[in-house]
Amino acid sequence: MTTDQPVHPHSTSPSPSSVRERIATTLERARARSTLLTDAVDEGDLVAQHSPLMSPLVWDLAHIGNQEELWLVRDVGGREPLRADIDELYDAFQHPRATRPRLPLLGPREARDYVRVVRDKTLDVLDATPLEGAPLIEGGFAFGMIAQHEQQHDETMLATHQLRRGEPVLADPEPPRARADATGRVVVTAGPCEIGTDHEPWALDNERPAHTMWIDEFAIARAPVTCGEYVEFIADGGYERPALWSSEGWQYRQDASLAAPLFWRREGEQWWRRRFGRDEPVPVDEPVMHVCFHEAEAFARWAGARLPTEHEWEKAARFDPATGRSRRYPWGDANPTAEHANLGQRHVRPAPVGAYPAGASPLGVQQLIGDVWEWTSSHFLPYPGFRFFPYAEYSEVFFGPDHRVLRGGSFGTDEVAIRGTFRNWDYPIRRQIFAGLRLAWDTGSAGPR
Numbered sequence: 001m002t003t004d005q006p007v008h009p010h011s012t013s014p015s016p017s018s019v020r021e022r023i024a025t026t027l028e029r030a031r032a033r034s035t036l037l038t039d040a041v042d043e044g045d046l047v048a049q050h051s052p053l054m055s056p057l058v059w060d061l062a063h064i065g066n067q068e069e070l071w072l073v074r075d076v077g078g079r080e081p082l083r084a085d086i087d088e089l090y091d092a093f094q095h096p097r098a099t100r101p102r103l104p105l106l107g108p109r110e111a112r113d114y115v116r117v118v119r120d121k122t123l124d125v126l127d128a129t130p131l132e133g134a135p136l137i138e139g140g141f142a143f144g145m146i147a148q149h150e151q152q153h154d155e156t157m158l159a160t161h162q163l164r165r166g167e168p169v170l171a172d173p174e175p176p177r178a179r180a181d182a183t184g185r186v187v188v189t190a191g192p193c194e195i196g197t198d199h200e201p202w203a204l205d206n207e208r209p210a211h212t213m214w215i216d217e218f219a220i221a222r223a224p225v226t227c228g229e230y231v232e233f234i235a236d237g238g239y240e241r242p243a244l245w246s247s248e249g250w251q252y253r254q255d256a257s258l259a260a261p262l263f264w265r266r267e268g269e270q271w272w273r274r275r276f277g278r279d280e281p282v283p284v285d286e287p288v289m290h291v292c293f294h295e296a297e298a299f300a301r302w303a304g305a306r307l308p309t310e311h312e313w314e315k316a317a318r319f320d321p322a323t324g325r326s327r328r329y330p331w332g333d334a335n336p337t338a339e340h341a342n343l344g345q346r347h348v349r350p351a352p353v354g355a356y357p358a359g360a361s362p363l364g365v366q367q368l369i370g371d372v373w374e375w376t377s378s379h380f381l382p383y384p385g386f387r388f389f390p391y392a393e394y395s396e397v398f399f400g401p402d403h404r405v406l407r408g409g410s411f412g413t414d415e416v417a418i419r420g421t422f423r424n425w426d427y428p429i430r431r432q433i434f435a436g437l438r439l440a441w442d443t444g445s446a447g448p449r
Helices: 016-039 043-047 057-076 097-102 108-128 138-163 227-235 247-255 293-302 310-318
Strands: 185-188 191-195 211-215 218-221 264-267 270-275 278-281 373-380 400-407 424-426 440-442
Touching (some): 016 057, 016 138, 043 108, 057 108, 185 310, 211 310, 218 310, 227 293
Antiparallel strands (some): 185 218, 191 211, 218 440, 373 400
């Protein structure tokens, strides 16, 4: 269990000592995972590029350390640079992923030594920093930002592991079995709802500020779309019917020769998938994953539904009709546990639908957090009153029609990097990410305004 404290409008502020403990624990959890993902393979796999969509694992590791040095050691701590000579090499905006293997990168041993020294200095800075006053350090924000950054790269490295060829190297404990019915849909009545947050101390700039939105009545599925349901879409010619696809989506389907989710193949009457080096029959009761936005949109149209907007998703996940308040998570304000959600690479697969009844929202919507990221219909845009912090390149440069929003996290997302307000975004053609979908429907009722 972590030492995280619930943060919401009615809570008291945690003590500085508890914040320091939370920071140290969260940083250590992230580093343990980075170490696991890089120690699991040999040096050849660390320096190889397993897909032009991804960096070599050794680049991710050194990049994690470089960002920690820039923000915590140099900026917050005011310390002298350790390796200013590598800043340009590990600037993600300077070098696209496809070209990073050609850079004079730190080797595996150098990268490991570098991140270790940086972490030692970070912990010294943590001990000496007051954690109040300047916005960057208030509530430990900069430390939380870096912990989230490392965990986000850990999820990216996990996706690289899925793309690598070879024998399994990651532990594969079974997720819990289904324990509750998750079929059908629920109606979310029309009304105002708080979207975003002003209270979560480690929330990122695109989650802010909190603002009230009127959301018309809609219905939403109680669970994500399963692999079994997706097999029915394929069998009904879903990939062969242009009317189910947008013009952009149909063009991409043709150009990329899409015929099934990424990593799926068919042998006779059986669909198989490759998952972290394991070949296995497609499990019909798990949420489907490795589908792009265009595939998700086509499936929704085939099912007589649509994708939810990100604001609909957030209302379904956070709104408590009994109090009229938006929660931190579907189940309340308490931090996630193993009973609430499939997070943190505890399992390297989604759990069957119905496996986490304790994580349901007040309306009975299940598995909104963890398992698979869920595509929404929304473009990634700023909230009213948005101000970038602490740098424009985190969110602002990505706003616009090129990216679609995903919500909810996956089995590869750590708890520090997900909450009911968290917004992920990606290109609508991306399939290597752990993304699936959930259906929504119009009900024709706008309600009284």
